[in-house]
Amino acid sequence: MDFGFSANAFRDYGPVETVEILADAGYDGVELLFDQPHLYPPETDEEDVAEMRRALDDNDLEISNCNAFMLTAIEGFHHPSYVEADAEYRQKRIDYTREALHLADAFDAEYISIEPGGPIPDEKSREWAMETFVQSLNEVIPSAEELGVDLLVEPEPDLLIETTDQFLEFIDTVDSSAVGCNFDAGHLFCVGEDPAAAVETLGEYADHYHVEDIPADRSHEHTQLGAGAMDIDAFLEAVEASGYDGFVTVELYPYQETAEETARDAMSFLTEHGWT
Template identity: 40%
Template sequence: MVDLAFSTNAYTEYDLSEAVRRIADHGYAGVELLGDEPHAYFPGFGDADREALLEALSETGLAVSNVNANTAMGYYDDAPPSAFFEPSVIRADDEAREWRIDYTKRAIDLAETVDAPAVCLATGRPLPGTLPENAHDYLRESLHEILDYAEPRDIDVGIEFEPELLVENTEEVLALIDDIGRESLGVNLDVGHAAVYGEDVAESIRRSAGSITGVHLEDIVGGRRGKHYHRIPGEGDLDFRAIFDALEDVGYDGFVTLELYTYPDEPDRAAREAAAALESYV
């Protein structure tokens, strides 16, 4: 049986410790930590921030499901609109790529501190001038360096695929995992991303059996080839019975994390209604 967690990336109007406490108020067993502004942007996340977070976790009894290091918007003083995944681990610029590798290592440090099982990482998009085959070379090199750091700390790294990124579907992430050939690399499976790519979500889960480091959950309007907009479960077309049945079939017993960053103005409502909608599945 899985447990529910909720990501702090819906609570960007609150500091990290307050976000943790608010999520606990809605009955969740776990919390995912946003590894970015305004929560744990690692160049500015100091000892006092870490102690405040540990105090909130101790006070609430919440487990940490994952450290979400997909984005690093704090890198920019004035971020352009599509900068979410930059600088990425597939950048041709050596300095920018190394910055992102080190950033991911800091996410691993936080995961170790809070006893989280994994961090998640998105590949980013191949930018103009970087051929996809060259981006794959950078990705492999980056992942081996990251995994060399993660493995002694017993932290898994989950690649989160997303349409339009270098790794954008189940087939590609599983091929990457096979290519890298290290047990600590898996998939942080966002069911909505599978749906908007046009995949059968339950089949994506079954194909990923044994490689799932974590699950992101949200609803999507339109199901297959729907628009990529995260909605509260019940407000879209995903079949959550089929999703949870598939997770049970593959023996997944970790956290399923609601990722509803699309509700920054009403995160408490999103957390409350999502928990109620999924109560019968967990």
């Protein structure tokens, strides 16, 4: 396994400076943020891509993932979603995802992570939301297949797909090998699951993993590694035992005010526990 750190904690830094800091901290990769103020697809041109590619090469850093989940450039983390009741508003998420796929391709990245549908609108049923999510994905799957960039759906508390079982129900309705799972250990812990056990179930669909700690009350608060109640080592042991040899990315976006220190402390945890 290799370890990356998500740039979504570094929104007070430029993307190139973020790469330099994470390389110096000892990470193997960086999760690029496809949102403002970093690499928002409609505002990212060939020169921006070339500059970032030079920074990655100069710092011997790989892309661990392309985060196309957050969309604060329009409204927030979860809106617009793939299941908005307003079709025009929903289309903004679909169009953004298509642009994100093309930007990932410009970086020669293999996948992007996306939200699992979104919050179910109050006036709509779960069945409607699932059907609408799949319809929305079907609008971008042809681009994903053509480019060779996969769409990794990330289960998250309070959104359409929260649990392992819900993801399995969803993936059975999708007729494309370009759709997989962005396995976020903390998210599954929040909804009462054991992330280590879930690796056996979801591992075959997971091309990328997120890790963070979570408080003992299982509230959805991304917490520094070792500062919460999760058994991080058991989770990483399960990932290693599965034969996975890709990236595990530390995602600690709430630590924006202390991003550099937080990234270094997370690496210290991984080092002290024998993972790097």
